[in-house]
Amino acid sequence: xxxxxxxxxxxxxxxxxxxxxxxxxxxxxxxxxxxxxxxxxxxxxxxxxxxxxxxxxxxxxxxxxxxxxxxxxxxxxxxxxxxxxxxxxxxxxxxxxxxxxxxxxxxxxxxx
Amino acid sequence: xxxxxxxxxxxxxxxxxxxxxxxxxxxxxxxxxxxxxxxxxxxxxxxxxxxxxxxxxxxxxxxxxxxxxxxxxxxxxxxxxxxxxxxxxxxxxxxxxxxxxxxxxxxxxxx
Numbered sequence: 001x002x003x004x005x006x007x008x009x010x011x012x013x014x015x016x017x018x019x020x021x022x023x024x025x026x027x028x029x030x031x032x033x034x035x036x037x038x039x040x041x042x043x044x045x046x047x048x049x050x051x052x053x054x055x056x057x058x059x060x061x062x063x064x065x066x067x068x069x070x071x072x073x074x075x076x077x078x079x080x081x082x083x084x085x086x087x088x089x090x091x092x093x094x095x096x097x098x099x100x101x102x103x104x105x106x107x108x109x110x111x112x
Numbered sequence: 113x114x115x116x117x118x119x120x121x122x123x124x125x126x127x128x129x130x131x132x133x134x135x136x137x138x139x140x141x142x143x144x145x146x147x148x149x150x151x152x153x154x155x156x157x158x159x160x161x162x163x164x165x166x167x168x169x170x171x172x173x174x175x176x177x178x179x180x181x182x183x184x185x186x187x188x189x190x191x192x193x194x195x196x197x198x199x200x201x202x203x204x205x206x207x208x209x210x211x212x213x214x215x216x217x218x219x220x221x222x223x
Contacts, residue, residue: 032210043202043214044155088155090212098143098162098210099170104154 002027004091006103013110019076021106023089026070031094033065033072038086038105047074047087079110114139116215118203123220125190125197133188133218135203144186145212147202148172155202161186190220198222 003026013019023033032051036044050056050063050072062075072091076083086107090100116137125131137144146158157170161180175194180186186205190197200219204212 034211036214043217046211046213049211092210098206099145099157099160100210100212102155 002030002091002093002101004089004101004103006087006089006106008104009107010109011106013079013108015079015081015110015112017079017110019079019083019108019110021074021076021087021089021108022071023073023091023103024071025089025091025101027091027093027101028067028070029093030067030070030091032092032100033063034090034092034100035061035063035072035074036088036090037083038088040085044088076108079108081110081112084108084110116203116205116213118201118215118218120218121216123218124223125220126223128192130189130191131220133190133201133203133220135186135188135215136184137186137203137205137215138184139205139207139213140183141205141207141213142183143206144180145204145206146170146176146178146186146188147204149200149202158188158201 034049035047038044056063060077064073086105088105089103092100119134143162145160147155159178161167177189203215206212
């Protein structure tokens, strides 16, 4: 059974700090990894995706993938109160049915 | 503007009533999905469709039905058999790469 694990949090960081969100997955056939942000009462919004080992940067966000250790991380630099949300990790297995497995999400609170 | 629309934003269901949630996309995506999200919980897959006129049950399909007569549309019916329908319903679509994009959601409440 495919599993995607995230610490539910809340993760609390001060404004301006780096927030580090982690996600582990069980299926070694996983090939595509996605991070979504979900504000309270709203739908998930895609932040970024990563396919290859290493880092991928987009503005204040960096996704880090380590397939050997089966984890993917999201770093948010210069965290702002507007970054306070739940962050969902999703994992897709290649050659499968294109049904991603979602983690339950990590709640992030950025306090002024 | 390309995107996914869901309507209505809020829906109230009476006991024994069937209700239909609308989902439309103009992203030219082949695949569409319905999820249910309960407070503090993750996303649970109800149904998905990878091509017109074909759809598959997800993890919690009981009490729900769908149709996929057009590429752009994937309506979800919550039937009276669904005893605990109060939840936030999310529709998503994906193209060839598998990246899912979500609509704004419909919140279903029981009167």
